[in-house]
Amino acid sequence: MNATLDAPGGDPNATGAAPRVATDGHREVDFRVAFDSARLAMALVDRSGRISTVNPAFAELLDASAQSLVGLPVTKLAPLGLDRRTRAACAAVLRGERAEVRCTRRLKHPGGALLWAEVGLVAAGPPGPAAVLTVADVSEYRELRERLRHLEMHDPVTRLPNRSLFFERLATALAESATGRVGLCYLDLDGFKAVNDTLGHRVGDELLDLVGRRLVQCAAGPRGGHLVARLGGDEFALLVEGSTGTQQLTDLADALLRALQRPFRLAGQRHTISASIGVVERPSAGTGPTELMQAADTTLYWAKADGKARWTLFDPERNAHRMTRQALSSMLRPAVDRGEFALDFQPIVGLADETLRGVEALVRWRHPRFGTLGPKEFIGLAEENGAIVPLGRWALAESCRQARGWQLRHPGLPIYVSVNVAVRQVWDSDLVTDVADVLEETGLPPGLLQLELTENEVMGSGGRPVRALQALSEMGVRIAIDDFGTGYSNLAYLSRLPVRALKLDGMFVRGFQAGQSGRTDRADETIVASLVDLAHKLGLTVTAECVEGPVQAERLRRIGCDTGQGWHYSKPVAPERISALLASAPREAPRGNVVSQDAGRRARGAERRT
Incomplete structure (x- = not known):
């Protein structure tokens, strides 16, 4: 607009009409029509901070006459409800220190209804008024925004x-x-x-x-x-x-x-x-x-x-345990690459003559922070995150290497090594190829390798795992069922799978240990005797786990259990202790056994003293 507004200095109460346009009458009429007919409430503010003129919309919004508003200080318009901070900002606009100030206020409409209004004071360039005051009804906008926020939230x-x-x-x-x-x-x-x-x-x-x-x-x-x-x-x-x-x-x-x-x-x-x-x-x-x-x-x-x-x-303690498990889980795969795992071996002894028949490989994690960890502390995690595949491959290769070394140093004493296998190793890798490669690399005869799977894993698997077990059996590898009797207890799979051995869970064997009364659990003995008899009729051997005392060993021997393992004979030991045990055995062992009864007892006594 090229119009020039009246400069302040006249009587501020003289008129509430639109300002005079000095240069052009037509423009003065156009400006006045636009100013007066605007739906937006507007007022002009002079350099003293007082209202010099208002339009009808402004007067209607504040429910006051134009004459009563002219001359009032803009910062003291009660209906606008400007707070101290906003009034200070308005003063800065009037002094030319800032271009504008805007705020939203809750105003009362002349009819009594409350409305939301956006109040703005914008500096105007000279000559003319110092600023333009506008008050816009934004109630509909605010209501829409609130509805949208409600939907969003x-x-x-x-x-x-x-x-x-x-x-x-x-x-x-x-x-x-x-x-x-x-x-x-x-x-x-x-x-x-x-x-x-x-x-x-x-x-x-x-x-x-x-x-x-x-x-x-x-x-x-x-x-x-x-x-x-x-x-x-x-x-x-x-x-x-x-x-x-x-x-x-x-x-x-x-x-x-x-x-x-x-x-x-x-x-x-x-x-x-x-x-x-x-x-x-x-x-x-x-x-x-x-x-x-x-x-x-x-x-x-x-x-x-x-x-x-x-x-x-x-529970903070339970949470700390969970955090530890998460930390262990994340470190499993790198630990395999860093060589932090080692194998101990627990002897498997013939119950009839207490001679060494084989060993079970048990993996240990030599953790740099938590010390030595047993399988129960990390094998489940390894199965969950897939680290069981590289870990299982390493354990298989290391077990076969150790067994081949014992065979070469003691050719007349061919003990077998039993290695635990998780069914995920069959699903996530080619276990048959892995076993064949390891046997070829180490030179270990297939008959000296036994693979253990738990009863639940055997029964819960099908298809590829079953075919893999068949192929391994045809290769000459022994297949054993670990923790037998605690899972599905479905005996039908014994006739369908190439199982060569059963390992009875320790929960049955513990009942064979005489208590303070000197009596043993007859129910457990009956169950074990029945399982042993069934296994023998199917051509399977039976190993009892967790043999912890002579009473258990004797009763297991009497009912015909083939082999046993547990702390009664030896705790899991390092490979060097197995080598020493074999070195002390006679070269001629009865019925294919590899350590005589006396040698077995000497080894047992030595292990129980450590």
Whole structure:
């Protein structure tokens, strides 16, 4: 606009009309029409900070006449409700120190309704007014924004706060907790997938909505005010922003379980579900949202693992154990490459004459931080993350190398070596090729290698694993079933698989040890005698594990068990001790045995003294 507005200095109360345009009458009319007809409330402010003129929209918005507004200081317009900080910013605009200032205020409409208004003061260049004051009704925009935010922050199925809003509130709770503590119940529905799969996703959504309502009822108890959110899927969270302690959280978890155990009416039928809940309660200081949710997630996993339909409280010691397991899991593969594993060997002794028949290879992890770890501490992790394949390949090669060395140094005493194999080694690698390559590289006769698989793994596998066992047996390798009697106890597979030996689980053998009364468990003896008799009729040999005393050894010998291993004979020892044991054995061993009874007893005595 090329018009020049009147400079201040005249009587500020003289008129509320639009300013005069000095150079062009037509432009003056155009400006006045535009100014007066604008729906946007506008006012011109002179350099003294007072209103020099307003348009009708401005007067209507403030429910005042134009004449009453002219001359008032802009920073003291009560209807605008400008705070101290905003008034200071307006003064800076009038002094030419900043270009503009904008703020949003809640104003009262002349009709009594409240509205949201955006107030702006924009500097104007000379000559003319110092600034232009505008007040825009943004109520519809604010309402739309709030609706969009609600949609963005709430779950469409349950209408509960979603993950985004939950984490926003969680961060606020950690920063502003009234008690200095926060609590969290993190729950997951047990069996929700079955509802979705059998009744459909529509019914599944209906169940989620009903669950959400019950959770809200629990959260609105005597103390009330707890945030309930659906985090996704069938996962919900209840946030206690001002926790009073663990008891409050566990009481809440109990209430949640009871509420969800009541039947739901779905698709015209009654359905009962349960939930698993992880409970975390801790000081808010020093705790971050991610850390708290990790603890809750871990605790929920424990509740599931402990049997479901329960709550579990976060346990720092249990969590430390979990963290250790995670650390071990991540270090397994590099440890194989670094050569941190070693093998010990436990003798397998003939029960009839106490002569050495073979050895079982047991892997040890010489961990640089945790010391020597036994198989129970890391084999399960290796099977979970796949490290069992390179580790198993190394154990197989090292066992065969050791066995071949003993055979070469003691050609008249051919003991076999038994190596544990996980079924995942068959699925994730070519076990048959691995065994053939190792036997060829080491020169060990196939008949001196025995591979052990647990009963559960043999019964739970099919197809490729079974074909691999058949191929290994045809190669001449012995196949043994470890922990026999504790798994499926389905004897049919003994006739279908190329099994050569059974290893009885120690739980049966322990019953053979006489107690304080001097009596042994007759039931265990009957079971073992029956298994031994069955195995012999099928042409299988039987090894008893965990033989810990002479009473066990004698009773096992009497019922015909072939071999035994356990601390009664020797603990697992380094390869050098096996070499020393073989060196002390006579060259001629009866019935193919490799160590005489006297040599076996001498070795047993030496091992029990170490």
